[in-house]
Amino acid sequence: xxxxxxxxxxPAGELAAFGSALEVLRRTFAYPHRGRPATGFGLYxxxxxxxxxxxxxxxxxxxxxxxxxxxxxxRYDTVGIDCVAMNANDIACVGAEPxxxxxYVALEDATTDQLRQLAVGLAExxxxxxxxxxxxxxxxxxxxxxxxxxxxxxxxxxxxxGLVDLDRIVTGSRVAPGDALVGFASTGIHSNGLTLARRVLxxxxxxxxxxxxxxxxxxxxxxxxxxTAIYVDLAMRLLAEADVRALFHITGDGxxxxxxAEAPIGFDLEFMPAPGAVxxxxxxxxxxxxxxxxxxxxxxxxxxxxxxxxxxxxxLDSGRGLGIPGWRLGHAAASPDRRVRVLPLGIExxxxxxxxxx
Amino acid sequence: xxxxxxxxxxPAGELAAFGSALEVLRRTFAYPHRGRPATGFGLYxxxxxxxxxxxxxxxxxxxxxxxxxxxxxxRYDTVGIDCVAMNANDIACVGAEPxxxxxYVALEDATTDQLRQLAVGLAExxxxxxxxxxxxxxxxxxxxxxxxxxxxxxxxxxxxxGLVDLDRIVTGSRVAPGDALVGFASTGIHSNGLTLARRVLxxxxxxxxxxxxxxxxxxxxxxxxxxTAIYVDLAMRLLAEADVRALFHITGDGxxxxxxAEAPIGFDLEFMPAPGAVxxxxxxxxxxxxxxxxxxxxxxxxxxxxxxxxxxxxxLDSGRGLGIPGWRLGHAAASPDRRVRVLPLGIExxxxxxxxxx
Numbered sequence: 001x002x003x004x005x006x007x008x009x010x011p012a013g014e015l016a017a018f019g020s021a022l023e024v025l026r027r028t029f030a031y032p033h034r035g036r037p038a039t040g041f042g043l044y045x046x047x048x049x050x051x052x053x054x055x056x057x058x059x060x061x062x063x064x065x066x067x068x069x070x071x072x073x074x075r076y077d078t079v080g081i082d083c084v085a086m087n088a089n090d091i092a093c094v095g096a097e098p099x100x101x102x103x104y105v106a107l108e109d110a111t112t113d114q115l116r117q118l119a120v121g122l123a124e125x126x127x128x129x130x131x132x133x134x135x136x137x138x139x140x141x142x143x144x145x146x147x148x149x150x151x152x153x154x155x156x157x158x159x160x161x162g163l164v165d166l167d168r169i170v171t172g173s174r175v176a177p178g179d180a181l182v183g184f185a186s187t188g189i190h191s192n193g194l195t196l197a198r199r200v201l202x203x204x205x206x207x208x209x210x211x212x213x214x215x216x217x218x219x220x221x222x223x224x225x226x227x228t229a230i231y232v233d234l235a236m237r238l239l240a241e242a243d244v245r246a247l248f249h250i251t252g253d254g255x256x257x258x259x260x261a262e263a264p265i266g267f268d269l270e271f272m273p274a275p276g277a278v279x280x281x282x283x284x285x286x287x288x289x290x291x292x293x294x295x296x297x298x299x300x301x302x303x304x305x306x307x308x309x310x311x312x313x314x315x316l317d318s319g320r321g322l323g324i325p326g327w328r329l330g331h332a333a334a335s336p337d338r339r340v341r342v343l344p345l346g347i348e349x350x351x352x353x354x355x356x357x358x
Numbered sequence: 359x360x361x362x363x364x365x366x367x368x369p370a371g372e373l374a375a376f377g378s379a380l381e382v383l384r385r386t387f388a389y390p391h392r393g394r395p396a397t398g399f400g401l402y403x404x405x406x407x408x409x410x411x412x413x414x415x416x417x418x419x420x421x422x423x424x425x426x427x428x429x430x431x432x433r434y435d436t437v438g439i440d441c442v443a444m445n446a447n448d449i450a451c452v453g454a455e456p457x458x459x460x461x462y463v464a465l466e467d468a469t470t471d472q473l474r475q476l477a478v479g480l481a482e483x484x485x486x487x488x489x490x491x492x493x494x495x496x497x498x499x500x501x502x503x504x505x506x507x508x509x510x511x512x513x514x515x516x517x518x519x520g521l522v523d524l525d526r527i528v529t530g531s532r533v534a535p536g537d538a539l540v541g542f543a544s545t546g547i548h549s550n551g552l553t554l555a556r557r558v559l560x561x562x563x564x565x566x567x568x569x570x571x572x573x574x575x576x577x578x579x580x581x582x583x584x585x586t587a588i589y590v591d592l593a594m595r596l597l598a599e600a601d602v603r604a605l606f607h608i609t610g611d612g613x614x615x616x617x618x619a620e621a622p623i624g625f626d627l628e629f630m631p632a633p634g635a636v637x638x639x640x641x642x643x644x645x646x647x648x649x650x651x652x653x654x655x656x657x658x659x660x661x662x663x664x665x666x667x668x669x670x671x672x673x674l675d676s677g678r679g680l681g682i683p684g685w686r687l688g689h690a691a692a693s694p695d696r697r698v699r700v701l702p703l704g705i706e707x708x709x710x711x712x713x714x715x716x
Contacts, residue, residue, distance in 0.1 A: 016469070017473045018468065018473060020474045021474045022477075024477040024478055025481055025484075029490050031484050031487075031489060032458065035458060037492040041492075046458070050414075054408075056408075058458065058460055058519060064497055067502065097392070099392060099394075100416065102404070102417070104419075104517075114375075116382065118379070119379035120382055122386075123382050127386070132389055133383050134386075134395040136418055137420060139422055141420075141423060141513075143426060143553075145503065147502075157462045159462075161414065195501075
């Protein structure tokens with residue numbers, strides 16, 4: 001329920017309920033005879049001490065409301081990639097190599113082609129992340145699910161595990177002021193902010209999911225379903241080539257994810273790439289300000305690494321070798337409240353949101 | 359989507375969709391650079407070869423429609439125990455020691471006390487199974503969920519990991535004709551068959567969930583919510599005390615789970631304990647035959663072990679030491695189609711169901 005989620009960026013009401021639940025679950029850290037947690041709550045993945053200096057990383061995540069777009073289009077063969085991406089990227093953020101994922105599929109009717117299509121996406125995601133999907137669970141629970149078109153409701157969740165030596169866990173504790181923040185390109189909206197995107201483009205602008213959108217060069221549905229990038233190869237190469245001090249999967253809460261390093265540091269971003277057509281259209285049609293956009297969306301940057309300034313070129317080379325554009329976005333700065341300032345946009349983090357620069 | 363589920367006992371339509379999905383996912387076994395699966399689909403948990411002779415067991419399962427009973431009663435502090443039980447028991451079935459579980463909670467409104475209550479149950483389950491719950495995911499996705507009372511819909515899923523030496527994995531491959539089958543008591547309906555139980559007792563018999571039922575000595579809701587037994591201590595003791603050749607968590611599909619041993623064997627059951635009040639009432643009110651009851655419910659036996667005849671006393675002692683009643687139910691018999699015969703009930707397995715003894 002916790003741990004791999006950054007409780008620091010939840011709305012206040014949710015935060016209270018969540019914090020109370022966390023306190024209860026923290027007690028469980030002492031229960032195992034072996035395999036006790038080697039990390040606390042708050043990282044992208046939890047690491048268990050499985051002995052002999054070895055760590056097992058574990059993380060779980062769902063695809064969320066992106067599944068509703070898949071339902072609208074009746075197209076289910078890509079969201080499995082998102083499921084792998086959301087989980088394997090999180091495992092990579094603690095410096096671990098993902099090895100396997102199990103999936104949970106809840107659906108209304110297991111006799112349709114939906115299940116096979118989901119498997120096709122999952123297998124493609126597994127190929128990209130170099131993991132197996134050795135097991136999982138399919139639950140036919142029509143009473144528990146809701147969809148706009150009856151019979152098509154489903155949920156898709158993954159749990160990924162990976163291996164990391166205990167002395168190589170990346171927690172962000174070694175980040176020092178002056179370290180460079182390098183960002184890598186997203187492939188669009190990924191799996192976060194879909195609720196707002198649908199509200200703006202579909203409900204408000206009245207675009208149909210199968211409607212061609214000039215700005216995208218394809219339909220709205222195709223743009224929104226573009227699979228989340230899998231950064232596993234990138235992360236493994238970065239770990240091999242550079243002195244990686246923190247890794248950030250930019251998911252829900254956008255660049256506020258940069259507050260998840262364990263060290264008491266913030267970041268000053270002096271550069272941001274053009275976010276891309278989908279974000280520009282959402283912002284224009286939704287009349288949303290930068291603070292809101294950068295809180296909800298990845299805005300073109302799906303993964304970040306913190307390295308010493310001297311390793312920036314090596315980090316960018318790692319991305320380039322994999323065809324992933326990257327940029328030096330800024331640098332770490334001493335900041336007990338972990339302030340993230342996006343200078344080109346004139347915004348900075350203020351608790352659980354962004355606000356105009358003070 | 360597969361693997362930890364016995365595809366052999368699915369309805370035909372589901373089986374076709376499922377088999378097709380499995381074929382797709384089987385390809386992923388070759389993808390990992392390390393940590394490849396050491397087992398195939400069909401066991402209670404998948405085991406990954408993490409090197410140096412060590413195996414990592416992983417399994418995922420949800421609580422299913424038992425959650426709907428919790429919703430009806432507005433009581434959420436026990437289903438977390440079921441979530442741990444469904445997963446940790448599966449891990450134990452391959453001979454692994456569970457070490458940790460992550461949970462996925464999907465809900466409509468994360469600001470309520472529901473989340474904290476779920477955590478209380480999860481922590482209690484973790485205590486009983488000797489595992490930590492170091493992380494998880496909470497997804498507020500009201501558009502995707504359905505409940506009879508608005509605002510209370512939720513889903514609860516766990517993924518458990520455990521450790522087992524690769525040369526100690528229990529797959530049922532060593533079961534030999536003549537080996538004894540020992541069964542251990544369930545604590546009622548556990549987390550399977552709730553849909554049928556609700557249909558019969560609530561919809562058909564018109565019992566309210568908060569209604570006192572003489573046969574149970576408590577309300578219907580209390581009886582149905584009784585947490586699933588956690589057999590981790592039992593399994594670990596059995597593994598230490600006896601030559602354990604197979605372990606079966608009796609979940610959905612009841613005693614048909616006995617068909618999950620890798621060896622081409624079936625079982626002849628010469629004894630079954632009295633199933634208990636909840637099963638007797640469901641059978642009477644629902645006018646269900648034994649074949650149907652034994653296909654859907656655990657019928658009083660929640661966990662089974664196969665040991666050599668000479669180890670039966672030791673196995674029963676293991677249960678007795680933990681306060682878990684056990685019985686020698688029968689023995690293994692050569693059977694290429696893995697026939698399960700429950701002689702006192704006059705039924706035998708026929709494909710994916712039970713039928714009258716031929």
